[in-house]
Amino acid sequence: MKADLIGLEGESVDTSQDLTIFDPIATWKRMTLPAGGFTVRELMEPVFVEGRCCYRERTMAEIMAYAAEERDTLWEEHKRLIRPQIMPVDLSQKLYDLKQEMITQLRTK
DSSP: OOOEEEOOTTOOOOTTSOEEEEOSSSTTOEEEEOTTSOOOOOOOOOSEETTEEOOOOOOHHHHHHHHHHHHTTSOHHHHOSSSOOOOOEEEOHHHHHHHHHHHHHHHTO
């Protein structure tokens, strides 16, 4: 795993196009992932849809297996206990633009 990307609901990422991600605080920190060289997957799982519970409870063994599988996707630099590399968590361009617009609106009030 290279980074987390937070986007708006319904927003999708076209993996056939290059994807540039950036730190929402230090925007000069950018990384471009080449088209076809990355995958994107949803991490959020709905619990309720239209008022009905759609979440299947997991057993402790399933939860532990999932956690181990996810941990294995991290680079060793992120897992080390002494000075671990921080995992980038970036915003999609649409979400970043929305955030900036909201900040601007609040400042003008």
